[in-house]
Amino acid sequence: MVEMNINRRQFLKLTGATAATLAIVELGFNEKEVYASSKELKIAKSTVTPTICCYCGVGCGILVHTKNNQVVYTEGDPDHPVNEGKLCSKGTTIRQLYTTEKRVLKPRYRAPGSSEWVEKDWEWMYERIAKRVKETRDASFIEKEGGIVVNKTERIASLGGAALDNEETYLLSKMMRGLGIVYLEHQARI
Amino acid sequence: MAEYAKYVDVTKCDGCRACMVSCKNWNDLPAEPEDFQGSNQSHAKVTANTWNVLSFIEHENASGNLEYLFRHSACFHCKEAACVKVCPEDAMHYSELGTVVVNDEKCVGCGYCVQNCPFDVVSLATYKDKHGKEYKKAQKCTLCTDRIEEGMQPACISVCHTGAMEFGDRDKMIQKAEKRLAEIKGKFPNAVVYNPPGVGGTQTIYVLAEKPSVYGLPENPKVPTSAVVWKDYAQPIGKMMLGATTMAVIGAYISNKIFYKEDEGDGGHE
Numbered sequence: 001m002v003e004m005n006i007n008r009r010q011f012l013k014l015t016g017a018t019a020a021t022l023a024i025v026e027l028g029f030n031e032k033e034v035y036a037s038s039k040e041l042k043i044a045k046s047t048v049t050p051t052i053c054c055y056c057g058v059g060c061g062i063l064v065h066t067k068n069n070q071v072v073y074t075e076g077d078p079d080h081p082v083n084e085g086k087l088c089s090k091g092t093t094i095r096q097l098y099t100t101e102k103r104v105l106k107p108r109y110r111a112p113g114s115s116e117w118v119e120k121d122w123e124w125m126y127e128r129i130a131k132r133v134k135e136t137r138d139a140s141f142i143e144k145e146g147g148i149v150v151n152k153t154e155r156i157a158s159l160g161g162a163a164l165d166n167e168e169t170y171l172l173s174k175m176m177r178g179l180g181i182v183y184l185e186h187q188a189r190i
Numbered sequence: 191m192a193e194y195a196k197y198v199d200v201t202k203c204d205g206c207r208a209c210m211v212s213c214k215n216w217n218d219l220p221a222e223p224e225d226f227q228g229s230n231q232s233h234a235k236v237t238a239n240t241w242n243v244l245s246f247i248e249h250e251n252a253s254g255n256l257e258y259l260f261r262h263s264a265c266f267h268c269k270e271a272a273c274v275k276v277c278p279e280d281a282m283h284y285s286e287l288g289t290v291v292v293n294d295e296k297c298v299g300c301g302y303c304v305q306n307c308p309f310d311v312v313s314l315a316t317y318k319d320k321h322g323k324e325y326k327k328a329q330k331c332t333l334c335t336d337r338i339e340e341g342m343q344p345a346c347i348s349v350c351h352t353g354a355m356e357f358g359d360r361d362k363m364i365q366k367a368e369k370r371l372a373e374i375k376g377k378f379p380n381a382v383v384y385n386p387p388g389v390g391g392t393q394t395i396y397v398l399a400e401k402p403s404v405y406g407l408p409e410n411p412k413v414p415t416s417a418v419v420w421k422d423y424a425q426p427i428g429k430m431m432l433g434a435t436t437m438a439v440i441g442a443y444i445s446n447k448i449f450y451k452e453d454e455g456d457g458g459h460e
Contacts, residue, residue, distance in 0.1 A: 041340050042218075073215065076349060086351035092211040 043073050050077055053091045054163035057187055058082060060091055071098045137179060152180045160186035193288055195360035196267075196333065196347060197367060199397040200405075201374055201381075202354035203260040207232065207244045209346035209355065213264075216334065216345035217241065236263060238315035238329040242346055249404055252379075261398075261405050262346065262355065265290065265311045265331035270390030272413040273303035273312055273328075275421050282328065288393060289333040299326030308389060308411035333393065360393065367395045374399065388412035 046065035053060040061080025065073040074095040078085035097103065107125045108117040120128075133156065140155035158176045160169055169186065176184055210232070213219070219239045227234055231246040242264035251257045271290045273282045281296035282303050303312045314326040334344035338357075342348070347355045356363065367383045374381050374397070384396035388411050402409050 039336070041336055042216075075212075075215075083351070085348060087208055087212075087349050088351065089207040089211045092208050092215055092349055095215060 046072055050080075052163065052165060053087070053094060054097070054161065055090050055094070057162050059162065059165075060087055062087070062091065062094060064095075071095050133179070141180060152182050154182065156181050157183040157185065160184075162187045193360040194333075194338065194357065194393065195363040196344065196394045197356040197358070197363040197397075198262050198394060199354050199367075199370055200259065200261050201370075201378065201397065201399050202352045203244075203262065204352050204354075205230070205244060205246060205258065205260040206351070208349045208351065209262050210240070210242055210244055212345040212349040213242050213331070214240070216337070217332075230258075236265075236311045236313070236330070238313035241265070241329070241331040245406065247405060249400060259399060259405065261396075263311070264346070264394070265333070266309055266389070267331075267333050267393035268389035269392065270413060272306040272308060272389065272417055275413055276302040276306045276417045278302065285335050287333075287335060287338055289335045289338070291332050291335055292328050292330065294327055297327045299328065301326070301328070303328050306414050306417055308408055308413075360395075363395045367397050370397045380404075386411050 043065045046067045049064045049066065051062050051064055053062050060083035061077030063075050063077045064071055065075075074092075076083050076085040076087040076091070106119045107122060109120045109125070109128070110117050136155050137153050140153045142150055142152055142154070144150065156179070158172065158181055160172055164172065164186070173184055214221070219241065222233065222237060222240050224233050229246055229248060231244070233240050233243045236243050242262060245261045245263050247259040247261070249257045249259045267288070267290045269288070271282070271284075274284060274290060277283075278300065279296045279298055281293045281298070283291065283293060285291050299314055301314055304314060312328055312330045315329040316324055316326050318324055334342070334346075337344060343357045347357045356366070364383075364385065367385075371381055371383050378399040380400045382398050382402065384398050384402055384407065385391050386408075398405055398407075
């Protein structure tokens with residue numbers, strides 16, 4: 001007869017393994033549960049960032065779902081007072097603003113008379129814009145009109161977009177008024 | 191489990207098409223650019239990659255004026271679905287929520303569901319495997335079964351800003367539809383609640399402003415009789431016959447063996 005040298009620990013391990021094997025063999029493997037966990041909801045574990053729709057002046061709230069630095073889904077923000085989770089067809093497409101191949105990722109400059117767009121860095125752009133604004137303002141500045149001090153320029157206009165929020169439009173209008181610009185327009189006027 | 195339904199009140203729809211986009215966005219479906227159809231409608235019909243389409247129907251009302259009739263059209267999720275009935279692979283099935291969904295792994299792309307759907311909302315999508323070989327699978331609206339399972343509303347409904355669509359307990363949605371029908375009867379005398387009994391009722395409850403035929407819907411859709419005959423009668427009988435035939439063949443084989451042996455025993459070697 002074969003002598004069985006089993007200590008307590010081995011005995012427990014063996015019975016445990018047998019029980020586990022039996023559990024799988026006898027009770028079966030829950031296929032449904034495995035299927036459910038393999039097909040995870042696409043926004044599960046995504047990072048949610050609230051934003052404002054940039055398309056029109058209504059200013060609907062949007063939730064952006066990101067995973068591994070990719071936008072996986074966008075939806076109306078149910079907690080936003082403007083749209084209460086609803087969106088129009090254009091606002092619903094906002095994910096494409098990020099995913100589209102047509103998106104311009106760097107500032108581009110087209111010199112006067114040129115048909116070519118050249119990629120430039122932001123520093124270059126800021127300096128260029130500041131220089132041009134100064135030149136135009138200095139050349140067109142009107143101090144007095146009909147004996148009244150006006151301190152304005154009529155050669156520059158400012159156009160604001162719908163993506164600007166309350167505070168940004170405030171700062172923008174302050175800056176423009178400071179420059180003497182009288183033509184201030186905003187897309188929220190629609 | 192409670193039965194759910196999508197409630198669509200076409201009289202509140204303003205034709206913004208957000209439901210179409212929302213569906214594409216949630217289900218990651220590719221865009222399908224189509225040529226101008228001659229009307230404001232963007233796509234001719236529901237396809238394998240466009241699971242819901244907002245139809246714009248130019249209708250002349252009783253006073254002879256043009257009336258735009260909008261209808262969010264998608265899979266109806268019939269209680270007795272023809273597509274489920276005809277599917278030979280059991281790929282088209284009812285989920286635990288009662289929605290009609292396709293099991294991609296089982297679908298062989300035979301297209302029986304496409305041919306038998308009374309509402310023409312199932313289509314085959316073409317894919318390519320890694321060797322570049324094309325294969326097809328039936329695709330259609332899932333009523334966002336994955337979202338419902340997580341306690342969320344279907345994507346198309348969550349985006350609707352006019353309240354034309356709602357999602358909830360089926361009985362409540364039917365009640366809501368009946369109540370709404372009474373409200374709009376004065377303005378739309380032909381208005382009906384569309385929940386056709388020929389397919390066992392649907393999980394999409396429509397309040398239509400006109401007769402279903404005006405919206406391009408069948409007045410009394412049914413599971414095709416041929417499908418019922420084939421699946422409920424011909425196939426079971428056929429299987430039985432096949433069993434009987436098999437048994438007969440086996441019986442014949444055994445009896446032949448016995449007789450052959452007897453012959454062999456009697457006749458000996460030639």
